[in-house]
Every structure is written in structure tokens, then in C-alpha cells.
Amino acid sequence: MPVMKKTENKSQTSLHNESTSTPSLRETYQLGSLGTTLRAALASREARSIKRRLPEPSVLGKQSLIDFTSNDYLSLSTSPLLRTRFLQKITAKDRGQILGSAGSRLLVNPDAHHRLERRLENILSRPSRNESDTPQVGILFNSGFDANMSFFTCIPQPGDVIILDEYIHASVWDGVRASRLAQDCVKTFEHNSIESIRTVLDRLLNVIPSDTSSASIAERLHSGSSSLFVAVESLYSMDGTLAPLREINKLLSQLFPRKNAYLIVDEAHATGIYGPPSRPGCGRVSQLGLDGGLGSPVGVTMREMDDGEECRVLARLHTFGKALAGSGAILLTTPLLTSYLINYARPLIYTTALAHPNVVLVDSAFDLMIEGETEQLSTHLLALSAYLANLLQTELDKARISPEIVCLPPHLLSPTLSRSLESSSLSSNDHHDISSPLSSSSSSPLHPPTPIMPLLTPHPRPLSAFLLALGMNARPITWPTVPRGKERVRVCLHSGNTKKDVEALVSGVVEWARGWTEQIEEKKEKNVVVVDSLQTQSKL
Numbered sequence: 450m451p452v453m454k455k456t457e458n459k460s461q462t463s464l465h466n467e468s469t470s471t472p473s474l475r476e477t478y479q480l481g482s483l484g485t486t487l488r489a490a491l492a493s494r495e496a497r498s499i500k501r502r503l504p505e506p507s508v509l510g511k512q513s514l515i516d517f518t519s520n521d522y523l524s525l526s527t528s529p530l531l532r533t534r535f536l537q538k539i540t541a542k543d544r545g546q547i548l549g550s551a552g553s554r555l556l557v558n559p560d561a562h563h564r565l566e567r568r569l570e571n572i573l574s575r576p577s578r579n580e581s582d583t584p585q586v587g588i589l590f591n592s593g594f595d596a597n598m599s600f601f602t603c604i605p606q607p608g609d610v611i612i613l614d615e616y617i618h619a620s621v622w623d624g625v626r627a628s629r630l631a632q633d634c635v636k637t638f639e640h641n642s643i644e645s646i647r648t649v650l651d652r653l654l655n656v657i658p659s660d661t662s663s664a665s666i667a668e669r670l671h672s673g674s675s676s677l678f679v680a681v682e683s684l685y686s687m688d689g690t691l692a693p694l695r696e697i698n699k700l701l702s703q704l705f706p707r708k709n710a711y712l713i714v715d716e717a718h719a720t721g722i723y724g725p726p727s728r729p730g731c732g733r734v735s736q737l738g739l740d741g742g743l744g745s746p747v748g749v750t751m752r753e754m755d756d757g758e759e760c761r762v763l764a765r766l767h768t769f770g771k772a773l774a775g776s777g778a779i780l781l782t783t784p785l786l787t788s789y790l791i792n793y794a795r796p797l798i799y800t801t802a803l804a805h806p807n808v809v810l811v812d813s814a815f816d817l818m819i820e821g822e823t824e825q826l827s828t829h830l831l832a833l834s835a836y837l838a839n840l841l842q843t844e845l846d847k848a849r850i851s852p853e854i855v856c857l858p859p860h861l862l863s864p865t866l867s868r869s870l871e872s873s874s875l876s877s878n879d880h881h882d883i884s885s886p887l888s889s890s891s892s893s894p895l896h897p898p899t900p901i902m903p904l905l906t907p908h909p910r911p912l913s914a915f916l917l918a919l920g921m922n923a924r925p926i927t928w929p930t931v932p933r934g935k936e937r938v939r940v941c942l943h944s945g946n947t948k949k950d951v952e953a954l955v956s957g958v959v960e961w962a963r964g965w966t967e968q969i970e971e972k973k974e975k976n977v978v979v980v981d982s983l984q985t986q987s988k989l
């Protein structure tokens with residue numbers, strides 16, 4: 450068969466001949482001025498060592514590296530128990546459609562999705578409701594990102610006000626940016642600082658109008674004609690800090706007697722890990738007794754309920770992609786807001802609903818939670834976290850590593866951290882032997898343990914590379930993901946990690962820090978020698 454030469458390709462030939470100024474194919478791929486701009490942006494990131502890249506492809510569960518990076522906190526993605534449960538459920542004879550979902554929720558409304566929502570409404574809220582508890586309705590989203598985008602774009606109305614923790618997730622920011630709020634109605638407060646929230650609110654409640662023809666923000670908030678939203682994460686993804694939810698709730702109750710201030714809680718990283726003793730894994734809102742629904746009495750005990758404080762939590766988000774080994778999310782809020790979202794939330798309306806296998810997987814993960822299977826995993830996880838904080842601080846102190854090289858964040862530093870570890874609650878490599886850190890008197894860091902631990906260092910890439918060479922995967926995190934000057938290696942612990950893994954991590958970090966310190970001192974000495982010899986020369 451005759452082979453057509455490239456130049457004989459008709460379309461190409463005509464392309465080339467149309468005019469001498471027509472770009473060549475190669476030039477076409479360069480994308481002209483668009484290409485120039487994109488390449489310049491990427492080159493600038495490369496020059497500043499902040500260009501993002503996908504990591505090496507990996508097969509979860511088959512990595513030779515120790516995982517200190519994924520959000521698979523309970524190691525459920527490789528759990529034989531979850532896998533078996535999922536397979537049983539998905540192959541059950543009475544299960545109908547088992548593959549996709551065949552359309553948007555507004556087009557087809559699969560029974561499995563509907564049932565999962567009703568089930569999670571029950572699991573994630575107080576079981577024996579007070580008379581005054583208000584029902585919460587769950588609505589599934591394809592991702593936590595979509596849920597945050599939907600909520601913050603749609604629900605706040607023109608004239609309303611949002612205040613955000615400065616470390617709030619990008620999806621909340623994007624939702625707020627796409628909302629109909631004026632710029633002066635969006636404020637941030639210092640991470641987890643009640644004082645800062647109070648200051649921001651005091652200012653908002655006392656704003657003097659520049660234009661006397663319209664009601665000021667303060668007047669609108671005082672009268673109740675505008676609403677205030679406070680957006681927080683219950684467990685912050687980059688810092689491993691827990692939001693002071695009860696304190697914020699109390700402040701809103703005090704400052705907004707007209708009850709027009711609402712708390713919106715993103716439980717993405719807390720789901721599956723924290724919860725009240727009777728419902729482990731149901732999140733921090735439940736753990737702190739704020740899950741009765743908007744306006745219901747706060748508290749898990751009668752004594753706490755006596756003070757008359759009401760829940761100000763209007764909505765909370767539980768995602769399935771982290772500790773629960775699935776994907777998607779459920780937003781729990783009032784029936785009115787749910788109906789509004791179904792009408793106006795574009796990421797909910799104009800997208801294909803979660804595929805059936807994912808819904809079945811999430812249902813199976815909640816089975817394990819209800820049956821108490823995940824409780825021992827989270828107990829081990831939090832014990833391991835307390836052990837890591839204690840051991841690392843002790844070893845960094847012993848090796849006299851300067852905090853300018855690497856250190857734990859302030860919320861994890863406590864006088865008790867440098868205590869001897871001999872009496873630690875961890876006694877073996879087998880995680881079932883680890884008792885709860887919360888009941889251990891030998892390890893009582895200031896902050897309750899969380900699976901996320903940032904190792905603050907101005908040199909996150911070399912530290913991460915050093916750990917990688919030792920077979921440990923802990924990723925460097927730099928600006929713009931975290932603020933400048935707050936670079937870190939973010940360590941995420943998992944239920945599948947062992948005490949031995951943690952010890953290897955600590956000795957790797959200390960070894961790197963020692964070597965890095967020596968390098969810096971050598972450089973300093975060389976500089977001194979050079980300066981000395983220059984001074985001697987100039988004297989001669």
C-alpha cells in the first residue's frame with residue numbers, strides 16, 4: 450500500500466499554503482501568546498521552587514514506602530473487613546442497579562442515594578432527640594468541594610456577612626468568591642482565635658455607614674435583616690488543630706440575641722475519627738453536643754443544657770474521601786436550606802450523581818462505624834499521634850535541634866512533652882496494645898491528639914527527600930497551600946502505622962536535622978574564614 454508522505458497530507462498542505470503567516474503545526478502547539486503566558490507562570494513557580502507536580506504513580510496498599518501522607522486516616526482503603534462488606538453488599542441478590550447512577554439527582558433519584566441520606570441523618574445526629582431538637586436533613590454531593598462551593602455560593606444572600614478562619618479550605622474560599630456578597634461583607638479572623646473573632650465581630654457590629662442612605666452592616670446585623678455566617682473546619686487539614694466550636698457557638702449566642710448568626714462546620718478531616726463515646730466517628734460537632742440541630746439546647750449532659758445556650762450550627766459537612774475510603778460528601782442542614790440547594794446549587798443540579806458502587810462503599814464504611822469496628826482504629830491512631838508528638842519533641846530537645854531547622858507547632862509544645870517516654874502508653878508494635886492517649890497521664894500535650902502533625906521547617910523539600918530516601922513518604926507543603934513562612938512537612942498518621950514506623954520517622958527527622966545543622970555551621974565557619982582572611986589582607 451502506498452504510504453502517504455507527511456507533506457502529502459492534504460489538510461496539512463492546505464494549512465501550510467494558506468498564507469505565509471499561518472503558524473506551523475509546532476507553533477500551533479506552542480499556543481501563541483496564551484502559551485507564552487502559561488509557560489511564564491509555570492517557569493516563575495519553578496524558579497521559586499513551588500511548581501506543583503503529580504507524585505510518582507502508586508498503588509495504594511502495595512507501596513513499599515511507609516505512608517505518612519495520605520488522608521486514609523483509618524487505613525480503610527486497604528481494610529479486608531471493608532472490602533468484604535462492600536463486596537457482600539454490592540453483589541447482594543436484591544440489589545438492583547449496581548453501576549453508575551444514570552444522571553443528576555434531579556433527573557433520576559436512585560433509591561440507594563435516598564436511603565443513604567436518611568441513614569446518615571440518623572447516625573450523625575443525636576439519637577434521642579429533645580422535644581426542641583430540630584430535624585436535620587442530609588443531601589449528598591459528589592465531593593466535599595462541590596458541597597462547600599454550593600453552600601457558600603448560594604446560601605448567603607446579598608447584604609449578609611461571612612467571617613472565615615484564615616486557614617479555611619480553598620473550596621470555601623471559592624464558594625465565597627462566587628457568592629453575591631459585597632467585598633466588605635467578607636472578613637477573616639486569626640486561626641482558631643476567639644479573641645480575633647470577637648474583634649472582627651465588634652468591628653462589624655459597630656461599623657459607621659459611609660453612605661447614610663442605606664442601612665449599615667451593623668444596623669442590618671443588629672436588626673436581624675442580615676445574617677452572619679462563621680465558617681470553620683473542625684480539624685484543620687494543614688495544621689492538625691481543632692476548632693474551638695463550643696466557644697464560637699457561645700460567642701454567637703451572646704452577641705446575636707436575634708439568633709441571626711450561624712456556624713458552618715466542615716468536618717472533612719474529623720469524620721470517622723472523633724465523636725461522642727456512644728457514636729464514635731460522627732465528628733466533632735456531635736462530640737461537643739452541638740448536633741441537636743439549629744436552635745436546640747447545646748450539650749451532652751443535662752447540666753450543660755441548663756445554661757440555656759443554643760446550637761448555632763446551621764450546616765455541617767461530612768466527606769467520605771478521607772477516613773471513610775470512598776468519595777463524595779453529605780451536608781446536614783435544615784429542610785429549607787436543602788430545598789434551596791436543590792433549586793440553586795449548580796454543582797448539585799448539573800452533574801451526574803455519585804455512582805452506585807461509591808454509595809454502597811460509603812454505606813459499608815458506616816456499617817463498620819456503627820458496629821464499633823472503626824473505634825479501635827481511631828483510638829490507636831490518636832494514641833500513635835500523642836506518642837509521635839512526645840517522642841519527637843524529646844528527641845529534638847536531646848539533640849539540641851534549633852527550632853529554626855525543624856520544630857513542632859506551638860499547639861503541640863507542652864512542658865509534659867519532654868518527659869521521659871518510658872512510661873508511655875505505647876507498649877508494642879501491635880496497635881491493639883495501645884491504650885487511649887486521652888486516658889494516659891504520661892502523655893498530656895496541650896492540644897488533644899490529631900492525626901495531622903506539621904513539622905515546621907523552612908526546608909521542607911530537603912527534609913521530605915531525606916525521609917523518602919529512608920522509605921517514608923511525608924510531603925513538603927509550601928506557599929500558596931500554606932502562608933509564607935509556615936512551610937512544613939505535613940505528617941499524616943494512619944491506623945495502619947505502627948509504633949516502629951513512628952520511631953523510624955522520628956529518628957529520620959532528627960538525623961536530617963543534625964546533618965542540616967552541621968552543613969549550616971560549616972558554611973558559617975567558611976564565611977568567617979573568608980571574612981577573616983579578607984580583613985587580614987586589607988590590614989596588610
Ligand SMILES: Cc1ncc(COP(=O)(O)O)c(C=O)c1O
Nearest residue numbers: 592593594618682686717768770
Ligand atoms: C477541609 C476540607 N474540606 C473540603 C474538602 C473537599 O473534600 P473532597 O475531597 O470530598 O472534595 C477537603 C479536601 O481536601 C478538605 O480538606
